[in-house]
Amino acid sequence: MFRFFENLIDPYCDYPETDRPPAKLWPFMLEYSRPFKRVFVLAALMSVVVASIEIGLIYYMGRVVDLLTGDPAEVWDRYGTELIVLAVFVLLLRPMLQLVDVLLLNNAILPNFGTLIRWRAHKHVLRQSVGWFENDFAGRIANRIMQTPPAAGEVVFQVFDAITFSLAYLVGAAVLLMAADVRLLVPLLIWFGLYALLIHWTVTRVGPASQAASDARSTVTGRVVDSYSNIHSVKMFAHHDRELIYARDAIENTRKTFQVEMRIYTIMDAVLVFLNGLLIVGVVGWGIALWMQGSASVGIVAAATALTLRLNAMTGWIMWALTSFFRQLGVVAEGMETIAQPIDLVDEAQAKPLALTNGKIEIRDLSHHYGREAGGLDRINLTIQPGEKIGLIGRSGAGKSTLVKLLLRFYDSESGQILIDDQDIRSVTQDSLRSHIGMVQQDSSLLHRSVRDNILYGRPDASELEMVAAAKQAEAESFIRDLQDPQKRTGYDAHVGERGVKLSGGQRQRITLARVILKDAPILLLDEATSALDSEVEAAIQETLYGMMQGKTVIAIAHRLSTIAQMDRILVMDQGRIVEEGSHADLLAAGGLYAQFWGRQSGGFLNPEAAE
Numbered sequence: 117m118f119r120f121f122e123n124l125i126d127p128y129c130d131y132p133e134t135d136r137p138p139a140k141l142w143p144f145m146l147e148y149s150r151p152f153k154r155v156f157v158l159a160a161l162m163s164v165v166v167a168s169i170e171i172g173l174i175y176y177m178g179r180v181v182d183l184l185t186g187d188p189a190e191v192w193d194r195y196g197t198e199l200i201v202l203a204v205f206v207l208l209l210r211p212m213l214q215l216v217d218v219l220l221l222n223n224a225i226l227p228n229f230g231t232l233i234r235w236r237a238h239k240h241v242l243r244q245s246v247g248w249f250e251n252d253f254a255g256r257i258a259n260r261i262m263q264t265p266p267a268a269g270e271v272v273f274q275v276f277d278a279i280t281f282s283l284a285y286l287v288g289a290a291v292l293l294m295a296a297d298v299r300l301l302v303p304l305l306i307w308f309g310l311y312a313l314l315i316h317w318t319v320t321r322v323g324p325a326s327q328a329a330s331d332a333r334s335t336v337t338g339r340v341v342d343s344y345s346n347i348h349s350v351k352m353f354a355h356h357d358r359e360l361i362y363a364r365d366a367i368e369n370t371r372k373t374f375q376v377e378m379r380i381y382t383i384m385d386a387v388l389v390f391l392n393g394l395l396i397v398g399v400v401g402w403g404i405a406l407w408m409q410g411s412a413s414v415g416i417v418a419a420a421t422a423l424t425l426r427l428n429a430m431t432g433w434i435m436w437a438l439t440s441f442f443r444q445l446g447v448v449a450e451g452m453e454t455i456a457q458p459i460d461l462v463d464e465a466q467a468k469p470l471a472l473t474n475g476k477i478e479i480r481d482l483s484h485h486y487g488r489e490a491g492g493l494d495r496i497n498l499t500i501q502p503g504e505k506i507g508l509i510g511r512s513g514a515g516k517s518t519l520v521k522l523l524l525r526f527y528d529s530e531s532g533q534i535l536i537d538d539q540d541i542r543s544v545t546q547d548s549l550r551s552h553i554g555m556v557q558q559d560s561s562l563l564h565r566s567v568r569d570n571i572l573y574g575r576p577d578a579s580e581l582e583m584v585a586a587a588k589q590a591e592a593e594s595f596i597r598d599l600q601d602p603q604k605r606t607g608y609d610a611h612v613g614e615r616g617v618k619l620s621g622g623q624r625q626r627i628t629l630a631r632v633i634l635k636d637a638p639i640l641l642l643d644e645a646t647s648a649l650d651s652e653v654e655a656a657i658q659e660t661l662y663g664m665m666q667g668k669t670v671i672a673i674a675h676r677l678s679t680i681a682q683m684d685r686i687l688v689m690d691q692g693r694i695v696e697e698g699s700h701a702d703l704l705a706a707g708g709l710y711a712q713f714w715g716r717q718s719g720g721f722l723n724p725e726a727a728e
Contacts, residue, residue: 253339270444474503505665555632590630642671695708
């Protein structure tokens with residue numbers, strides 16, 4: 117039974133992906149609700165049925181009161197069968213109908229709706245560009261991905277568990293009172309009008325207050341995760357107190373926003389108690405007055421009393437459900453600031469996979485300033501022949517990393533073109549472009565998974581023998597065999613910690629190298645690939661790198677000039693432009709910027725801040 121309802125919706129079903137999700141709240145909710153359309157209709161119907169049964173029972177209890185005023189034997193003779201049918205209905209059919217209602221909400225909708233939103237939101241966010249991630253806290257992004265689905269699920273739950281039910285209940289109550297005596301409807305309508313005003317006052321304030329509180333909580337998460345992710349820096353600089361102050365500012369803002377939200381609820385509760393008193397006195401008092409006038413039976417008074425007491429009990433729940441509904445909508449709206457952002461860096465409609473034949477790279481009038489007037493690249497023109505090895509040097513901020521990021525299409529250039537084998541990289545799919553490029557970065561962060569998983573990230577379908585061979589080639593096999601994590605996993609099964617924090621910088625770099633060796637891409641980008649290695653390991657790795665370069669088009673960024681002295685050509689960048697190019701010997705003979713760098717370096721390192 118449970119499995120039937122749990123499988124009514126597949127949260128991972130296919131859907132038309134869009135680069136620009138709905139930016140408004142209700143269209144956003146509607147888009148995610150499409151697979152649930154039929155289940156929602158059935159849930160709404162069952163909610164109305166359950167409410168109608170509740171009203172019917174109250175009505176019938178009034179009838180029972182009137183029946184009991186007669187002779188017991190006569191009552192049983194005339195109404196015994198009717199009472200037995202009612203008992204069977206209450207004991208059997210009513211629980212079955214309510215069970216279906218609960219199964220639809222708790223088992224068909226809630227688990228699947230939250231899962232669907234979390235899955236699609238994560239899928240959408242993963243498609244965002246590198247630049248998009250660089251502009252926000254990873255913790256805040258993750259927090260919104262995690263808190264939006266349960267909030268959206270709570271919205272749907274309240275629609276069918278409270279709002280639909282309560283509306284059906286109020287309509288049924290009005291019909292019941294009107295059928296007994298239309299005058300009983302007057303105090304109910306007056307109360308409902310005042311109650312509606314209270315609801316309006318509450319929800320118009322709860323939504324914004326809840327969104328502010330949710331945003332404040334996300335900020336706290338972002339700041340706390342930022343501190344934890346950089347715990348080595350926090351400890352190294354002894355900034356424990358500074359981080360506490362940094363977090364406390366956000367935590368205090370969260371407290372203040374939450375206080376504003378809670379004040380609204382306190383006012384709501386106080387006014388609601390008064391309104392419920394009016395409801396009880398109005399309906400029950402009027403019912404008693406009608407009975408005294410002979411216009412209403414004892415059963416009608418009993419039913420009206422039961423109804424108002426039930427409404428009295430329900431109003432707090434309804435109000436809380438409504439405020440919860442709008443509060444959770446505020447959380448969803450805050451989450452939409454992340455998960456509904458459009459994806460700007462996308463494949464063209466007719467994009468095809470990159471057909472790499474030789475590995476020739478052409479850069480034409482390439483400029484990119486990150487939306488500013490200066491910095492980045494300025495009108496770069498460069499042709500790299502298939503199999504050519506290029507060394508790239510320059511001061512920090514000269515544009516080297518920007519060139520590499522544009523080549524990988526982490527950003528779209530503001531002007532100019534990059535072509536690989538005569539194909540503009542904007543006209544090919546991003547995945548196919550990056551699948552043909554291997555890169556070793558200076559920041560060799562790893563996934564918080566096993567060593568095996570990290571190496572196989574380069575080529576997931578590689579065999580165990582190929583994976584181990586890549587590790588050996590990267591001089592990583594010796595230390596991998598000795599690894600053991602806190603869960604006693606060893607060797608290639610050992611987990612490396614967040615960003616590879618359990619390993620040394622040199623160990624992380626060698627696993628990164630193994631990953632790129634396994635990928636065996638025809639274009640190779642090296643960004644300070646040996647910066648974290650000691651001299652002995654670097655000497656061995658240099659031989660590995662030179663072996664990797666055979667038959668590949670290579671761009672190598674280095675501050676250690678000795679590592680690129682054997683390149684076919686060396687490019688010197690300054691202020692976003694290529695100012696010198698040639699072989700090591702030619703550039704030294706020219707006596708220009710490269711020669712100055714070479715003369716100033718200590719131990720083979722370039723001082724990136726050196727003045728001209």
